[in-house]
Amino acid sequence: MLGENHALFIEFPEMHDKIKELKSQDENFKAMTDRYHELDHKIRGLECNNIPTEDLHFTQLKMERLQLKDKIHSILMN
Known part of the structure; x- marks a missing residue:
């Protein structure tokens, strides 16, 4: 579907807390999620x-x- 939001919190709603935790603790994970968000946008x-x-x-x-x-x-x- 065109224009559909693929934000990680939408794609993995059950992982919301884990995503936030990893973003704050792991610079590599944060860089990946930032790039993902940039691409999605x-x-x-x-x-x-x-x-x-x-x-x-x-x-x-x-x-x-x-x-x-x-x-x-x-x-x-993991």
Whole structure:
């Protein structure tokens, strides 16, 4: 769905407290979540505002967001 918010607290609502804890204790985790948020914001901006972008660039942004989401999920599950 275009413009859908994929914020981590929406994607993993049951992990809200753990996300906050890890962000405050682990700089690497915080950097990953910050980059994830940046990508999600950029992708939603492109989708909602119909900003012209190359398909390859758009796909790369979405793939990077997905890879980060997978890494973040893996950390949260450990």
